[in-house]
Amino acid sequence: MLDIENLYFKAHIKRWMVMALLLLGSFSLPASAIIEIEITQGGENAIPIAIVPFGWTGSGEAPEDIAAIVMSDLQRSGNFAPLNRQDLVASPVSGDVPRYANWRLSGADFLLMGGTRPAGDGYIVEFQLYDVLQETLLTGFNFQVTDQTLRSAAHQISDEVYEEILGIAGAFNTQIAFISVSGKVGDRTYKLELADADGENPQAMLTSPRPILSPAWAPDGVRIAYVSFENRTQSAIYIQDRQLGSRVKALSRDGINGAPSWSPDGKRLAVTLSYEGSADIYVLQIESGDLRRITDSDAIDTEATWIDDDTLVFTSDRSGGPQLYEVSARGGRASRITFEGNYNASATVSPDGSTIAFVHGTGSGFQIGAIDRASDLFQTLTQGTLDESPSFSPNGQMIIFATEKNGRGTLGAVSLDGSVVQSLSLENGGTVREPSWSPYSQ
Amino acid sequence: MNRLHILVVATVALLSACGSNELRDTPDIDLASNQSAIVQPVTIDGLQDGTEIDPNSIAGKAPLERVIYFDYDQAELRPEFLEIVAQHGRFLAQNPDGRVRLEGHTDERGTREYNIALGEARAKTIARMLQLQGVGSAQTRAVSYGEELPVDDAHNNDAWAKNRRVNIIYEVALQN
Numbered sequence: 198m199l200d201i202e203n204l205y206f207k208a209h210i211k212r213w214m215v216m217a218l219l220l221l222g223s224f225s226l227p228a229s230a231i232i233e234i235e236i237t238q239g240g241e242n243a244i245p246i247a248i249v250p251f252g253w254t255g256s257g258e259a260p261e262d263i264a265a266i267v268m269s270d271l272q273r274s275g276n277f278a279p280l281n282r283q284d285l286v287a288s289p290v291s292g293d294v295p296r297y298a299n300w301r302l303s304g305a306d307f308l309l310m311g312g313t314r315p316a317g318d319g320y321i322v323e324f325q326l327y328d329v330l331q332e333t334l335l336t337g338f339n340f341q342v343t344d345q346t347l348r349s350a351a352h353q354i355s356d357e358v359y360e361e362i363l364g365i366a367g368a369f370n371t372q373i374a375f376i377s378v379s380g381k382v383g384d385r386t387y388k389l390e391l392a393d394a395d396g397e398n399p400q401a402m403l404t405s406p407r408p409i410l411s412p413a414w415a416p417d418g419v420r421i422a423y424v425s426f427e428n429r430t431q432s433a434i435y436i437q438d439r440q441l442g443s444r445v446k447a448l449s450r451d452g453i454n455g456a457p458s459w460s461p462d463g464k465r466l467a468v469t470l471s472y473e474g475s476a477d478i479y480v481l482q483i484e485s486g487d488l489r490r491i492t493d494s495d496a497i498d499t500e501a502t503w504i505d506d507d508t509l510v511f512t513s514d515r516s517g518g519p520q521l522y523e524v525s526a527r528g529g530r531a532s533r534i535t536f537e538g539n540y541n542a543s544a545t546v547s548p549d550g551s552t553i554a555f556v557h558g559t560g561s562g563f564q565i566g567a568i569d570r571a572s573d574l575f576q577t578l579t580q581g582t583l584d585e586s587p588s589f590s591p592n593g594q595m596i597i598f599a600t601e602k603n604g605r606g607t608l609g610a611v612s613l614d615g616s617v618v619q620s621l622s623l624e625n626g627g628t629v630r631e632p633s634w635s636p637y638s639q
Numbered sequence: 640m641n642r643l644h645i646l647v648v649a650t651v652a653l654l655s656a657c658g659s660n661e662l663r664d665t666p667d668i669d670l671a672s673n674q675s676a677i678v679q680p681v682t683i684d685g686l687q688d689g690t691e692i693d694p695n696s697i698a699g700k701a702p703l704e705r706v707i708y709f710d711y712d713q714a715e716l717r718p719e720f721l722e723i724v725a726q727h728g729r730f731l732a733q734n735p736d737g738r739v740r741l742e743g744h745t746d747e748r749g750t751r752e753y754n755i756a757l758g759e760a761r762a763k764t765i766a767r768m769l770q771l772q773g774v775g776s777a778q779t780r781a782v783s784y785g786e787e788l789p790v791d792d793a794h795n796n797d798a799w800a801k802n803r804r805v806n807i808i809y810e811v812a813l814q815n
Contacts, residue, residue, distance in 0.1 A: 316666075319671060321666055338667035338668065339666050339667055339668070340666055340667070340668045340669075340670050341666035341668070341669045341670060341671050342670045342671065343670070343671055345676060346670035346671065346676070349670055349676070350668075350670055353668070353670075382789065382790065382791070382792055391678055398676070400678040400680070401678075401680055402678050402679070402680055402681065403680070403681050403682075403683070404680065404681070404682045404683065405682075405683040406683065406684070407683070408784065408787035408788065410751055410752070410755075410785075410787065411751070411752060425683075426784065426787070427683045430740060430780070430782055431782070432755075432782075437681065438679075439677070439678050439679065440677045440678070440679060441679055442679030442680065442681050444681065451780075452759060452781065453755055453756060453759055453783060455752050455755050455756075456752040469752060469755075469756070471756070471759060475756075475760075476755075476756035476759065497753065497756040497757065497760065499752045499753055499755070499756050500750065500752045500753060512750070512752075512753055514753075518712075519749075519750075519753055540749070542749070542750040542753050543750040543751075543752070543753070556749075556750050558748075558749065562748075563748065563749070583747065583748070583794070585749075585750055585751070586750070586751070601794065604794060631751065
């Protein structure tokens with residue numbers, strides 16, 4: 198989609214992206230990183246910010262280009278327009294006093310600088326954020342880190358900058374779960390992988406020759422529920438501890454065992470079972486194993502997710518085609534909440550409960566749509582033909598989803614107002630799908 | 640909790656930083672031991688997928704047509720497949736030891752979990768029709784893979800039509 202007004206903006210971004218990747222490329226990348234390949238549509242009113250390469254007082258190369266990670270994070274949010282490195286007017290490092298007039302001339306409203314120095318077995322990373330127009334220091338502090346936690350420190354710096362300037366919590370120091378598939382029909386390998394929210398450090402928590410579906414983060418960020426077909430003749434829902442690798446088979450009844458979703462209090466799973474007839478919603482008490490049936494229709498009821506500890510949204514085709522319904526987590530009458538078009542399914546609820554994003558089918562395929570629960574206003578957020586599996590970021594600002602690009606599955610991310618769209622693909626050419634954004638870590 | 644810690648420390652840092660930008664020695668946030676990056680991997684392997692069909696077994700003598708196709712978003716049987724299902728029904732009714740697994744599938748359009756349910760609806764359609772012909776309910780089992788196991792992963796109508804199916808799989812007892 199070529200938009201004349203955005204051509205300069207896109208060229209501007211791409212030059213910067215190449216620079217950032219070149220700088221990052223001088224450090225070793227993991228074998229199958231997800232590399233963000235483009236921001237396909239930028240945000241309007243992006244705030245100009247100068248992010249200066251962090252100083253390094255040790256010998257040899259710096260262990261990580263912290264400033265580049267922060268630039269990438271803030272760029273991806275759509276709310277910020279970091280200056281190109283070649284346009285930076287000076288190179289202050291942590292401890293320097295900024296020459297505000299020069300930064301104002303360069304067009305920056307804010308200035309981020311910092312430094313890394315060796316300390317013990319690791320490093321200390323410092324940063325300061327300045328308001329260029331007000332000529333004040335806004336925030337800054339330091340981190341004790343190791344090689345393993347350097348990137349996390351950079352993402353936390355991004356969070357601090359984002360929150361200080363916008364007044365909204367950032368979600369840069371978070372993770373995504375997704376399913377990757379490689380190999381050919383009949384000889385496939387499926388993986389449930391966890392990666393940083395920027396696509397770095399993907400690690401497979403489960404590898405299987407049979408399909409894996411519907412990864413769902415527990416609120417504790419440690420347990421993940423999913424559906425596995427490792428038993429060819431019977432699906433099962435498992436709960437796996439990502440740190441220990443231990444797992445429990447939560448349910449494996451006759452028929453469907455699907456669509457696990459954690460209650461906000463972390464004690465229950467809403468699931469889809471069909472052992473009593475057609476696909477219906479049940480709530481499982483994880484500790485006791487008690488099962489409560491929530492829906493009892495002859496139709497397909499599935500894909501339950503929680504609005505709060507008392508309320509579920511789910512997909513049902515009881516009125517003909519799939520639509521979204523709300524129901525109490527104790528059961529009872531379900532009320533329909535989508536009325537636009539004849540296919541609405543796979544809901545994800547924003548953390549504040551105000552917005553529901555979902556898959557919206559039209560004659561020209563499937564896109565991600567959203568409704569505001571208070572006003573019932575509906576909007577379409579994406580323009581693909583096979584978009585699915587939407588999942589909100591824990592600050593409610595972005596939605597990650599699965600899409601199709603050049604014939605293979607990739608991930609996309611869109612801001613809630615639809616103004617920023619990104620694309621993330623697997624470097625090795627495999628397929629990725631079913632993304633799920635982690636909660637904030639405890 | 641990390642976040643509260645950050646706000647408190649940042650305030651202190653601002654107050655002490657007024658008029659001076661000296662590096663401090665004490666770190667505000669210790670990320671030396673960060674649990675959230677740890678992943679302990681689990682691998683499933685060594686799975687059996689079933690053996691070759693023995694031509695002398697029940698499965699070897701059952702009707703050969705074992706794939707039923709469906710229309711988009713439908714779980715109803717198309718009339719042209721009534722005869723095939725009837726053949727399997729007669730065979731199974733005459734061979735009460737015979738068992739089939741009915742694997743339901745869909746094309747890739749639509750959401751995955753809804754498609755699991757749609758695939759099951761297709762498999763259950765076949766199961767019901769077999770039972771109408773006297774096949775015992777213990778002889779049939781419905782499993783759905785939804786859109787997860789296509790035979791053709793192209794993104795066009797031809798591929799989609801091949802993927803909307805129920806596979807009739809005779810479960811052979813693994814005895815000698």
